Amino acid sequence: MSPTRRTTRRSLARRRVPRAAALALLLATATACANDVPEADWSRGLLPEHITEQGGVVESLWNGAWIAALATGAVVIVLIVWASIFHRKRRAKAELPPQVRYNLPIEILYTVVPLVMVSVFFFFTARDSNTLAHVSGEAKVKVKVEAFQWSWRFTTTYNGKTAQPVAGVPVHDYNQGPELVLPVKSKVEFDLSTNDVIHSFWIPAFLFKRDVIPGIPEGNPGRKFEVTTLDVKPGTVYAGRCAELCGVDHSRMLFKVKLVSQAEFDQYIATQAGSAQ
Secondary structure (H helix, E strand, O other), X not given: OOHHHHHHHHXXXXXXXXXXXXXXXXXXXXXXXXXXXXXXXXHHOOEEOOOEHHHHHHXXXXXXXXXXXXXHHHHHXXXXXXXXXXXXXXXXXXXXXXXXXXXXHHHHHHHHHHHHHHHHHHHHHHHHHHHHHOOOOOOOEEEEEEEEOOEEEEEEEEOOEXXXXXXXXXXXXXXXXXXXXXXXXXXXXXXEEEOOOOEEEEEHHHOEEEEEOOOOOOOOHHHEEEEEEOOOOOOEEEEEEEOOOOOOOHHHOEEEEEEEOHHHHHHHHHXXXXXXX
């Protein structure tokens, strides 16, 4: 091997090592940012286990979309393979195969089938989006969520009693963040607001997140959403975080959600409301 070739290879190796190290650091950082997301499962389409009725809607839509996409992909692959095998040019035949240009039935088929598919996707997506955005106004538990750089403030109201606000500071572990206590098997209405930059209120176990945008006036439907918690094991703690890059401590904008029994929630509200008074 010539000296010039050896020098070139060494130069390439020297350039590739820093790039590989940077890529490894990026992957490690990305993984660390998501270490509080619940474990996913193939049976749920790699989604975490949901703890709200609305999460079931999201899971059904997600799995339906994947099944439809895989079915469409399978049909396309089969057609490609079929066309490649049965319509390849034969050496013994020099003439062109039958042409389909200006074939009206086939052109109608090409147009109608994709239109039907897109219409079906649109119908189910629009239906489920309306379900997720619906706020009945019947929720007895109402939570005012105030996002700020770089934590959260939760003020819970239940049956006319308002608990003392719970505010936090930037933390590395969501278990150390501010705690949002909610009852199981209950409707909960959230009202999101902020006075600085755009944040995003995300509880992975809800399978739902909503941007928190400054400047939206109180009472505007765009800053509210509603969930119905399922009958999960009381005392279970779930992670929450900001899902919108909002500044230097965005990754530390963590909080926790604790689901408790109705009796424990009543006691919690009574205690916190008395403390606030």
